[in-house]
Amino acid sequence: MLIHETARTAWRSLAQNRLRTALTALGMIIGVTAVIAVLAIGEGAKASVEGRIRALGSNLLTVRPERAQGAVRSARVETLVRADADAIAELDGVEGVSPESTGTAQVKYREANLSSSIQGVTADFLPLRSLDVASGIGFSPDDDLGRARVAILGANVAYELFGERSAIGERIQIAGNGFTVVGVLGAKGDVGFMSPDDMVLVPLGTHEGVLFGQSYLGAITVKVRSEGESEDVRERIGELLRLRHRLRADAPDDFEIRSQTEMLATMGAITGTFTALLGSVAAVSLLVGGIGIMNIMLVSVRERTREIGVRMAVGARRRDILLQFLVEAVVVSIFGGLVGIFLGWLAAFAIARFGGWETIIPTYAYGLALGVSIAIGIVFGVGPARRASTLDPVEALRQE
């Protein structure tokens, strides 16, 4: 029998029983939808991480304090100080240094109130991070020295507090202290951890002296003159800090130096792992979908035993029967796959639109989804189809 006749027969038998076909395909539909949505979220997250690497430039190093091994467990690690930053600034190959301190505090403007990450930074922070104010001005070295009560708001913070109105010159409260907003950062649009959009910047001196009362740094960002010198500079900083912190030769570092690209690559890897994990959960539902198809095909073979006998009596070979049932299974799974692709696309769109996550459906996902659907149809259809094709025609005709 010609293949298009076989396909037509399969289609008719499926169309004959629409509800059952739809339910059979449901497992595939859910599985493919989930796979497409997960891939779209993963790909979107990857793109946003990559975007941030590009925005940061690849010649930034971050020095962070690291708890010395065996030290008392304390909430804050207090090893990096401003003098360390000043010393690093003197090293060869270092173009700029930005000492930073981190804290969290309540930020209020009239009735508006939110908890935000408060970053203490110097005048060098913005240029070093390739950030700029969208309105107002940045900090001056005097703000730092004079512990000026001025603040620069991230775009999201500004919007939450002021809406569409201008924040420049307004008085806000940070942990109960009055501050004047001097600048608002341009929106970076990226999401997640440590986005500048969600920060409030204050002069480092103010951060230490007025708000949090501590003189230890959260991080020192170092800008290296050129990317090629990055490794040398890293070593020099290491030596310098060990010397300054008077570490013995056998003591481990009490700090950690990482490049920004490394950090983001780590984040990218975490994102990738999450995507793979969620993807495999979604893939399990594809497996369940396949088992659903197999189940219904087995029922169908049993129900249609007599039909199989009649077809054999009029000249169907074993392979004609095999092909007929296999094509039926594959048609169901392709149908499920196509619907799933459409729903997955819809889900990715909805997540981006209403969830605020960037989603990108990679082109290979369409091919993958369709290919996997066909493969599942074949893998789970071949058993029932074999069973149909190996029936004894005399027995099959006897079936009621």
Next chain:
Amino acid sequence: MSLAHEPTTGATHTPVVIEELRKIYHADRAELAVRAVDGISFRIERGESVAIVGPSGCGKSTLLHVLGCLDRPTSGRYFLEGRDVAQLDEDDRARARNRHIGFVFQSFNLLPRMDAVENVELPLLYAGQRDTRARALRALERVGLADRAHHRPNELSGGQKQRVAIARALVTEPSIVLGDEPTGALDSRTGREVMELLGRLHAEGTTIVLVTHDLSVARSQDRVIRMRDGKIVGDGPAAAEIEAFVQENAGDFA
């Protein structure tokens, strides 16, 4: 396909020649072997119409399955159109059924989801032929059902269903049409109509072999083969064999 050929001189073969045909079933673990067909030989010439009769369990259904290439004999030879089909593999037997055999079943066995013409078309599709629709319509015309071509089986009467089944059996122009109690599921009037149709087809040259225990069906054939316990106990002109059959079974009915 390597086939032994029946010794023959003519250009055309005798449609059916069987020699010493046996079909023996072995029940599970039992020593007992059931000799359903036990050393049968006969030939059927082109254009003959034959009824095989006998009490239930006499092996006539098994014989029909072997004749129809649905089942394989345990031993013996079966030449269908001159080729020994007794030992053919599955695919070749499927091909033999498709080309040389037309089945008419007691319970019609039409596919319920297809209309009449599609049912008739089915053997042609498996034969991989073209122009299947036109040929199927012609076959329906031969059985007088051209106007029911697009009715599904559940929209047809019993007699009409059996006529569709006969059209399906005829559409490939097979060597023989095999009927398994073709009137068994019909009332006597429609049964007679179906037999009239088969008679007409026989008159037009179709070779027909029927298995039946309806003597009026057997009587309308040229020749009757009587079976008992897997063996042939009589083979001759219908009238004489039916007479013998009635004699033989007189005690059973008394």
